[in-house]
Amino acid sequence: MLKSSWTAAAAAAVLAGVLVAVAPDPPSVRDGDALLLVGRDGDQPDGPLHFVLEGKPVRGLYPGAVKQMKITVRNPLGFRISLQRLTATVSSSSRRGCPATAGNLRVREYSGRLPATVAATGRTELDGSIPIVMPVNASEKCAGADFTITVSGVGHRMSR
Template identity: 35%
Template sequence: MRYTPMAAVVAAVLLIGAGASTRHDDPEVAVEATLAGQGTPAKLGVGGFPVTGLYPGAEQRMTVMVHNPYRFPVTLTAVSGKVTAVNRKGCTVTSADLTIGRYAGKPALPARIGSGRLIRIGYLPVRMPRTVANACQGATFTLRLSITARKASK
């Protein structure tokens, strides 16, 4: 049988509040997507822990969770985030008001995720610049979290 790499892009919408800091044990949101060409109802899942306690000049880490329900390992090749909305007039969906940095932490990418595993992987740095608009104080931002994965080679 000929091996063809399979890829999937998964996105989750996460809300990020700038209020007081709290911790959660479960990801706020999980979204699923099927690995292309697998012909199975199982789906990759991705989620993240909400980020709170942001203020001008502050940076927090958004921990990312990935679930592989397949009967084979997958290789996670990319993790990213993008701000897609904000709930306050006068606050914009630009890097002037909130920035999402590059994936960091362990495991480094590409990362192998075993069959049936739900793992907490690294994080995305979330930063509110010192020059943020006053309208963004206490705002809730919506973040789209994306991962790219493929069937792991043997």
């Protein structure tokens, strides 16, 4: 059994697909916006592996609120993949007076069971979620701000 390990990360991605909206009337999110994560297959060094993580936008955050962001993994490849780890961080805020800090918005650890298998050319909504928390003492300037959450995953190609 040969397993090629890969790691996928996207530190600089701006995602409407996993945008956390903190506003009475959240901004619209275009269908199809998603994070594309790229890894390398050890057997095919010139052929990167691609999979997509899609986060359902979180709406209605206010100081003290905890909301759950659901994640879907899309595998366009012709073989199964196993997602081993999933992480998320707050990347940016749309409001100058509301920096993307833990004092204004926190992202907790993924709550579901991993590893998760995604079929060849399949799509899987993960059973858990990523808790998004706006602390009680968040800046008042954060009201109406949009936050970008960067999601990354680690896993490997599964043998047939």
